[in-house]
Amino acid sequence: MDVETSAKGREALASVPNTPGAPKPDPIVVGDGITRTFGGLTAVDVEHIEIQRGVITALIGPNGAGKTTLFNLLTGFDKPDAGDWSFNGNRLAGLPAFKVARLGMVRTFQLTKVLSKLTVIENMRLGATGQRGEHFWLSMLPPLWRAQEQANTERADDLLRRFKLDAKREDFAGSLSGGQRKLLEMARALMVDPELIMLDEPMAGVNPALKQSLLGHVKSLREEGRTVLFVEHDMDMVRDISDWVIVMAQGKIVAEGRPEQIMADPAVIDAYLGAHHDADLSELDEARIEAEATAELDQEAKND
Structure with a gap:
């Protein structure tokens, strides 16, 4: 994983059409027909989705669009009805x-x-995989796992320094601020040395002083050649760091494209603000709305 992977990924997106479910030159994730319902509500209904390798992709949409549910399905924290x-x-x-x-x-x-x-x-050490000391019989033979644990600890300390959490090394994780917990989660995720990191609202509840730090860390993941997929409501962050944006509304993917194109897409504006939000009302429209409202008030008064 390196800078070259990231550069190639971004260059490849130039030829991708701005259509929902658009095929990517080198997708790391491909999904088809993913649906999830809760009672009578369809939370996710994604016909096709592809995530390009080596770039930062933002998954945006209004509250209740199905973004976190899709995250849960893709990562095995929830089971779909189909897909x-x-x-x-x-x-x-x-x-x-x-x-x-x-x-x-x-x-x-x-x-x-x-x-x-x-x-x-200790939180960081738990993020490492394949630890020999986790097996019952091997745990009784420290010489077989002590060197591995030392290597894991050294890697954890390197990551804590990178995320400026080394001063908190021996503090209980529960004593950290909301933003520091976000940093710890991101650092712990890197203990796996992942190819794809999925961040669910990384800026939620983070104070302004830590936001820039988090933004820098997300960008650094891309520069290492990793793929990032994140859910976010902060449109300034989306414009700043994303290479590609996927928009969900009512469980479906309604638009895709580069950030500057997405922000001007009528389908995106409608998804967030409702269709015809900027249309001027005629005098007849205004009179009709006023008459309907008056009738509702009169009916409520009669019922009382």
Whole structure:
């Protein structure tokens, strides 16, 4: 994974059409017919989705659009009613979340999932995979796993320095601020050395002082050649760091494209603000709306 991977990925997007479900030159994730319903509500109804390798893709949409539900489905934290998807050509449907992570596809959460009664360094060590000391019999033979744990600790310390959390190394994770917990989650995710990192609203609840730091860290993931997919409502962040934007509304993908194109797309404006939000009302329209409102008030008065 390197800068060249990122540059190639961004160059490849230049030829991608701005249509929902557009095929990508080198997709790391491909999904088809993914649906999820809750009772009578269809939360996700995605016909086709592809995530380009080596770039930062933003997944945006109004509240209730199905973004986090789609994250949960792709990463094995929820099961769809139908659909199939793959990561690096490996079929993921039906695979539990921990196996998805082992393949190199990890995610963070809107509400952070740090283990508050463990220290920061202990949280980091837990992020490492394939630890020999986790096996019952091997745990009784420290010489077989001590060197591996030392290597994991050194990697964890490097990441804590990178995310400026090294001063908090021995503090309980529960004592961290909301923004510091976001940083810890991102650092812990990197203990897996993932190819794809999925961030669910990384800026939610983060104070302005830490926002720029988080933005810089997300960009650095791309420069390492990693792929980033993130959910966000902060449109300034989306414009600043994303190479490609996918828009969801009512469970469906309604638009795709580069940030500057998406912000001017009528389908996106309608998804966020409602159709005809900027249309001028004629005098007849205004009179009709006023008459309907008056009639409703009169009816309520009669009922009382």
